[in-house]
Amino acid sequence: MIYVVEIPHQGRASAWFAFDREDFARKVRAAKELGDRTVFAALSPRQRLEAAGLAPESPSARAEQPGIFEHAERHGWDTVLYRADYLLSPGVWQAEPVSELEACAAAVAHEREVCRVYLSDETAVAALYRDPLYDGRDGFYAHMALREQLIAMEAISDDL
Numbered sequence: 001m002i003y004v005v006e007i008p009h010q011g012r013a014s015a016w017f018a019f020d021r022e023d024f025a026r027k028v029r030a031a032k033e034l035g036d037r038t039v040f041a042a043l044s045p046r047q048r049l050e051a052a053g054l055a056p057e058s059p060s061a062r063a064e065q066p067g068i069f070e071h072a073e074r075h076g077w078d079t080v081l082y083r084a085d086y087l088l089s090p091g092v093w094q095a096e097p098v099s100e101l102e103a104c105a106a107a108v109a110h111e112r113e114v115c116r117v118y119l120s121d122e123t124a125v126a127a128l129y130r131d132p133l134y135d136g137r138d139g140f141y142a143h144m145a146l147r148e149q150l151i152a153m154e155a156i157s158d159d160l
Contacts, residue, residue, distance in 0.1 A: 001153055003124040005133075005146050007114040013142035015149045021101055028104040037090065040103035041083040045072035086110045114142075121155035128156075 002018040018024035029039050045068045046056065052068075054061040056077065062069050071081060071093055081093040084103035088094065109115035114133065118124035124146060128134060134143035150156045 001121050001124075001155065003118040003121075003146060003149055004108055005114075005116045005118075005142055006108065006112050007133075007142055009111075009113045013145045015142075015145035017149050017153055025100055025104050028107050032086065032107040032110070038083050038085045039107045040098070040100045042080050042098075042100075043083075044078045044080050045069075045075070046077040121150070121153070124150060125156055 002020065002024045003015060004017070004024075005013060005015045007013045016027075018027055025040070032039050043051070048068050048071075049056060049061060049065055052065055054065060056069075056072070075081060075095050079095060081095055082098040083091075083093050084098045084106065085091065086109075087098060087103045087106035105115075105117045108117065116127065116131070116133065118127055128143065128146055128150065133139050134146070147156070151158045
C-alpha cells in the first residue's frame with residue numbers, strides 16, 4: 001500500500017492511498033496530466049516520432065518535429081530519454097534516468113505546502129507516531145487524515 005498526505009497552503013490536509021506503484025502512477029497521471037503537462041515519459045526519439053505518426057525518413061518529419069531530430073542527433077535515435085515536467089521543467093527531455101515514482105511524487109507535491117508519500121503500511125504507521133509533521137495543533141488534521149486511511153486499509157485498528 002502507498003499512502004499520500006497532502007497539506008495545501010490553505011485549507012485542511014487530506015490523505016489518500018494507492019494499492020501499488022502502478023496504481024499510484026495511474027492516479028497521479030489522471031489528476032496531474034493536464035493540457036501539455038507530462039508526469040512521466042521514457043521514450044526514444046524514434047518512439048516519439050512514431051507517436052506523432054512519422055518516421056525519420058518522412059519528408060516532412062524534420063520540419064514538423066525539429067526538437068525530436070535535435071535529440072536524435074545529440075543522443076541517437078534509440079536512446080531512451082526521460083521527461084518529468086513536475087520534477088524537471090516542463091518539456092525537458094534528458095538522458096539521465098528519472099524514476100516514475102520520483103516523477104509522480106513531484107507531481108503530487110506540486111503546489112502543496114507539504115506532501116508525504118509512504119511506500120508501505122509500516123512506514124506510514126511509523127510516521128504517524130514519529131514524524132513531527134503530525135505533532136501539535138498544526139499537525140492534527142494531517143494526523144487524522146493519515147490515521148483514517150490507515151484504519152480504512154486495516155493497517156491499524158480504530159482504538160479511540
